[in-house]
Amino acid sequence: MTSDLENTIKSHHQQQVMKFYGELSQESRGRLDAQLDALPWSKLDALIEEYVVNHPVTHIPDDLAPAPYFPIKPADEKMAAYYEQARTEAEKLLRAGKVSLLTVAGGQGTRLGYDGPKGTYPITPVKNKTLFQYFAEKIYRFGQKYGVKFTWYIMTSELNNRQTIDFFKSNAFFGLDEDRVVFFVQGTMPAFDRQGKLLLADKDSLALSPDGHGGTLLALKRCGCLDRMKREGVEYISYFQVDNPLVSIVNPLFLGLHALGKSQMSAIMLAKTGPFEKLGNFCTSGGKLHIIEYSDLPDELAESRNPDGSLRFIAGSPAIHVISRGFVEQLTADGYLNLPWHRADKKVPYIDDRGEPVTPAEPNAVKLESFIFDALPLASRTMILEADREEEFAPTKNKTGVDSVESCMAMQIERDARRLERAGVKVRRNADGVAEPAIELSPKLIADDADAAAYCREHRIDTLANRTEPVYIG
Numbered sequence: 001m002t003s004d005l006e007n008t009i010k011s012h013h014q015q016q017v018m019k020f021y022g023e024l025s026q027e028s029r030g031r032l033d034a035q036l037d038a039l040p041w042s043k044l045d046a047l048i049e050e051y052v053v054n055h056p057v058t059h060i061p062d063d064l065a066p067a068p069y070f071p072i073k074p075a076d077e078k079m080a081a082y083y084e085q086a087r088t089e090a091e092k093l094l095r096a097g098k099v100s101l102l103t104v105a106g107g108q109g110t111r112l113g114y115d116g117p118k119g120t121y122p123i124t125p126v127k128n129k130t131l132f133q134y135f136a137e138k139i140y141r142f143g144q145k146y147g148v149k150f151t152w153y154i155m156t157s158e159l160n161n162r163q164t165i166d167f168f169k170s171n172a173f174f175g176l177d178e179d180r181v182v183f184f185v186q187g188t189m190p191a192f193d194r195q196g197k198l199l200l201a202d203k204d205s206l207a208l209s210p211d212g213h214g215g216t217l218l219a220l221k222r223c224g225c226l227d228r229m230k231r232e233g234v235e236y237i238s239y240f241q242v243d244n245p246l247v248s249i250v251n252p253l254f255l256g257l258h259a260l261g262k263s264q265m266s267a268i269m270l271a272k273t274g275p276f277e278k279l280g281n282f283c284t285s286g287g288k289l290h291i292i293e294y295s296d297l298p299d300e301l302a303e304s305r306n307p308d309g310s311l312r313f314i315a316g317s318p319a320i321h322v323i324s325r326g327f328v329e330q331l332t333a334d335g336y337l338n339l340p341w342h343r344a345d346k347k348v349p350y351i352d353d354r355g356e357p358v359t360p361a362e363p364n365a366v367k368l369e370s371f372i373f374d375a376l377p378l379a380s381r382t383m384i385l386e387a388d389r390e391e392e393f394a395p396t397k398n399k400t401g402v403d404s405v406e407s408c409m410a411m412q413i414e415r416d417a418r419r420l421e422r423a424g425v426k427v428r429r430n431a432d433g434v435a436e437p438a439i440e441l442s443p444k445l446i447a448d449d450a451d452a453a454a455y456c457r458e459h460r461i462d463t464l465a466n467r468t469e470p471v472y473i474g
Helices: 003-011 026-037 041-053 077-095 131-146 161-170 215-222 225-231 252-260 325-331 372-378 405-422 449-458
Strands: 099-104 152-156 181-185 188-190 200-202 208-210 236-241 265-271 280-285 288-292 315-317 321-324 342-346 365-369 382-387 439-441 471-473
Touching: 003 026, 041 365, 077 131, 077 252, 099 215, 131 152, 131 161, 152 161, 152 215, 161 181, 181 215, 181 225, 188 365, 215 225, 215 325, 215 372, 225 325, 236 252, 236 325, 252 265, 252 321, 252 382, 265 372, 288 372, 321 325, 325 372, 405 439, 405 449
Parallel strands: 099 152, 099 236, 152 181, 265 382, 439 471
Antiparallel strands: 188 208, 236 321, 265 315, 265 321, 280 288, 280 315, 342 365
């Protein structure tokens, strides 16, 4: 340990992390040194004071109002013309290679009863393609459509990075160029006890946990991805999470509205199904766009209605964004993540002052996470576009029930059935109107409605009404 690092630790009154240093091998010392070196020491005391020693209170501004957004369908001819202009602009940007794709994929499939990175979970209803394969095939097809090779950035975690890379290698990157699939590791933050002391998970390791999806932005800088984007002429990042296979990874209207409006960060919104749906709420305060978490929005606001009976705070966030590269550079210019932190009280295993492992039965520590939506109020310009949840949002968070593997597969079947019907194909539906049997369209051939129409014309597909076995087109 360098004298500078030792002095830093002492000046912040965190000497307990060095208690077992003399017992460690050279390799173990190097591991602990690297973890300590990476800590944001210049901001640590302030973080502890604000978020650990004290409990931050969510303040709801008096001027909080529902955020404006562009509707799915244009409200008038002027808006319709603007939408067409946006799509035209987006096609130019896509063909010019100005867009990269970013998937947040640091989680494991634990809640799905699956031992492995969530992106390696089989999710399609007929062929059981994994989430990663499904996205890779979409990327391949959109690359064909726009005559480019997209660079796909995948944020992993320390826990699943090696497994994720090995999975792609064993599957030959699903037909994508290996050098166009870039893996980078999410940052971490240490856990603190209630007095603000750093906890050790072992004699040679801090108790570390992922720093939240907001950490994506700093990780992009630290791993050199922002520099690569700049070299490749990329100006826009399409951001989405790995557990939502329905997401439009390339949405020309969304991208075009972002670019025409000179937005720094834009968001997709879904009309909430009810006042307490577990989606963040898009709001404005002080002329800035904010997301207020569903648990923080007061009931009287959540339940407030417009004169026509619709919810006032109708816009919910599914965590789908377009972010300008320059904005990420601005937020991370000093090498830190300049976003607020969120406190979570958790049960964190640690070693005590005798070096003995302790597995707490109750929450004993504070973890800090950053959320990417907290970048919205820091942007000079923002934009929200409404999307149809049946076409865009099928999260896979649980094994069964709401937002589950079951619901996701069912929504994929229905989306593909509607896509075929819009292409003029007759689909068999039961008495409840549910498409049957299961239908799956390969995104490597059919990534949008235009593809579906062209494919069905070329292959003279006009009916599936007599099919009784699962249907796979691809």
